[in-house]
Amino acid sequence: MAEPNSEVCATCAYDVRAELGEGPVWISGEKAVYFVDINGCKVHRFSPVQGEACHWAAPGKVAFLMPVDDGSFLAGLPDGLYRFDPTEGSFTKALDVETDLPGNRLNDGCVDLHGRGWFGTMDDSEEAPSGSLYSVTHEASGFVLRKHDTGYVVSNGPTVSPDGKHLYACDTPNGVIYRFDITAEGGLDNKQVFVRVPEEEGYPDGVVADCDGNVWCSTWSGGHVRSFTPEGAERFAIRIPAANVTKVCFGGDDRKTAYVTTARKGVSEQALAAQPQSGSLFTFRSDKAGLPQHCIVLSAQ
Secondary structure, three states: OOOOEEEEEOEEEEOOOOOEEEEEEEEOOOOEEEEEEOOOOEEEEEEOOOOEEEEEEOOOOOOEEEEEOOOOEEEEEOOEEEEEEOOOOEEEEEEEOOOOOOOEEEEEEEEOOOOOEEEEEEEOOOOOOOEEEEEEEEEOOEEEEEEEEEEEOEEEEEEEOOOOOEEEEEEHHHOEEEEEEEOOOOOEEEEEEEEEOOHHHOEEEEEEEEOOOOEEEEEEOOOEEEEEOOOOOEEEEEEOOOOEEEEEEEEOOOOOEEEEEEEOOOOOHHHHHHOOOOOOEEEEEOOOOEOOOOOEOOOOO
8 A cells, every 4th residue: 555645634624523424525506515414414515615504404314415416415314215405404205225124224325427326235333244235216117226235234435437337335344445347237247356455544434436537535544535546556645634534525616626524433532632623524635636426317207
């Protein structure tokens, strides 16, 4: 693994101090970042240009937001997918997920260039390998769920390559980022290890791809965002002033301003004294542009 670039350190963009910040999404039309506090059961919106912020209460542990092409979001809550309307602050159930596994919850998602959502589930107690990877599409009959892989204690990521041919997903406790081929039919094939993150460098949490296909991995208990080439070689790492780093998104007019969510969960009082802004939204300038934020495409009814 490459040595972290100690000269580059992210700065705090929004001092929110979430319990479990996750899932940043850049909405270019609003010039704003949306993200969630899973354990705080909140959706946050931050506008860096105006320096304005607001939040909405969610009806449970909200794990991610996937933009929909009508301006709403598809939100992951413990028992399924909900339509979140930020104009009203409302959550409406769209689809049940794993209602037969009450100890599970949804955890992390993304949208690919075909307008298809990808997300994972996990054991909320982080003990049983009961989590799985899913995709969701919208058809004339409504949202359609498809299971692709299983056996995860904590599934994380996921992200899709710029050409839409590969999906990356993390098995966080085991320190592995997997790469799958995405088939023409929207299935997953050829699962293989992309990167193993040594335990002393933290655990792979959210991953996101940039326009060149590099994969940016946030490290829980590692205090860095690490950038890997499409071949899995580490390019460099960016220091984040928080131990638990959860996910990156790319924003700004050139999509080179990175926004990073972090968490206070599991951090000792001593560590919080040294890194008091843990749980906040951080930012740094990237050498690569991120991908445009894709939306889930609603089919004609």
